[in-house]
Amino acid sequence: MSEINQYTARDIPERLSSPFKRVVSSWEALLLLVAILIFFINTQATPYFLDWWNLSDATFNFTEKAFIAFAMALLVISGEIDLSVAAIIALVSTAMGFAVQLGYDTPALVAIALVVGLACGAINGLLVTGLGLPSIVVTIGTMSLFRGISYIILGDQSYKDYPESFLFFGQGYVWSTVTFELLLFVIFAIVYYVLLHRTNFGRAVYVIGNNPTAAVFSGLRVERIKFLLFLLTGIMSAIAAICLTSRLGSTRPSIGLGLELEIITMVVLGGVNILGGSGTIPGVALAAIVMGMLIFGFGLLNVPGIVMSIFIGLLLIGVIALPKIASNLKNYYLERKA
């Protein structure tokens, strides 16, 4: 008996654990604890950490990535992925730089960015939902395509001379040490929280990720919802591109190189199941803050970049492996007991 059901059967508890207990034992609570811990250790390890301006500078380490991570979280929960986001940043930034040369001003630049981001998202979405291709393959392809176009247009040149008003997005402060990007981060966190956890659309995303077939038979327009999610990721990449370009004040085709991996790390660290079906926005937001503070703390201690990469790599593997190891251990323990 025990051989058959050990891995498939789930105990049905006699009652649900109390809401309080669920919150305390959640992944988000753990992340919050880790965030507080890192904050505390940073304050002890370096005298420079607890300074409003420094903390404000530190937020740039995660804000732009987090914008994309929110949309990516929805995409991953629905069972898809988009590896082309950093390449979309490059293409959007190049398009804006090109428009600057033609004399367009800030509002037009933002509009162009959003249109290009939408177009990129639409290409990904059409290839995945229209032709039924696997998103990981499609977006590896478009990753080279989008960045390739930037390289063709720019070569080893760069665009600069962005209008003064454009620089507000990445370098501006809304109040005291609160940057515009930090404000955007808070706004997007709320918007995506509502979208995923408080709307029918959000419920549908979970259903599709858990069981696409069941979703189809429940009358959900699976392909359309997935297409919308790709569009959303494209737009968020465009917004990140606006902020990043504004912060750098220039565009090169190598802009944002490799960001997609950091974004996916953020999403997975936030507790989103890489195979789809589960995950939360508060988790992703906390993961963004944890990663940002970790990188900034290491930076203050002048830890070499490679050590940071190793640590973040280990963190990612650990986070994916731990639940698996824990459940294996639990099964082993139960088997011994039985």
Added chain:
Amino acid sequence: MSILKKTLVKRLLLTTAVSAALMMNAAQAENKRIALVVKGLGIGFFEAAVKGAEEAAKEIGDVEIIYTGPTDTTAEGQIEVINSLIAQKVDAIAISANDKDAVVPALKKAMKRGITVISWDSGVAIEGRQFHLNPSSNPLIGNMIIKLAADDLPEGGDVAILSAGATSTNQNTWIAEMNKVKDHYPNINIVSTVYGDDLSDKSYREAQGLMKSHPNLKAIISPTSVGIVAAAQAVTDAGKVGEINVTGLGLPSEMAGHIASGASKSFAIWNPIDLGYAATTIAYNLATGATAEAGGSIAMGRMGEVEVNDDLEGAMADPFIYNSSNIDDFKYIF
């Protein structure tokens, strides 16, 4: 769940605590802290530059060098590094930039908060730094490549040039500068200039062609690291080692074999150790009262003084000459 939680927390605690303990002693002392920001960690050229920086720090005394840079050679990575240096309130930043424009806003912020900023090796746009140190200058390089050929040809003779592309800006500038000073070397007779387009095989064939069409050829000058290696190989394969000397600009790691075989008696390129040394002393001097003004000059220790031009740039020195006496020290560096 609780097992999982405990383990993760324990891991994080441990790792962070260990790194914290390791780094505790970094934040102390009243030394001038000079950050040497490089394009990427783990690049031999920059590791050598740090040796020079450490040498300068030892010589000056109250200087602490922070050697840092991103793992990947991106501008975004360098900006994160710059932000953390601003937060640490270092005294000076000396940067070899991955992108001359993208780091400008971050460096401007650094200067606004009272940090001395210079660039070296790979420059930053003028609004983002106080001074830029070039390893050398076009006139110095132009003079050096013909001098190298002349030094090994006391009795003079025919010399040919193997350049990169016909439209390569750097090489054309250096050759033009060389032509300006060639009257100082009356024995040297420049017979031809050919282009190998910085491709190994094409450069090799062009070098073969030079040897055929100029039987009295005594030296080939190649002011490009691809061409010089190809020319040395062509001379070796033609069995003309000792007859024809190959010289110009090259990398010690790629040229070590040809120096050993005698196909090339000497060549030149900047010395990264001197560069790191000079960048550090200049950063120190600017942080302690010296100013970089057009027409002025800044002291750089054993390297003498650097003159500041109208773009607030300066050239450190002649390219450094590599030959059989020092190649072994540098061939593992870059």
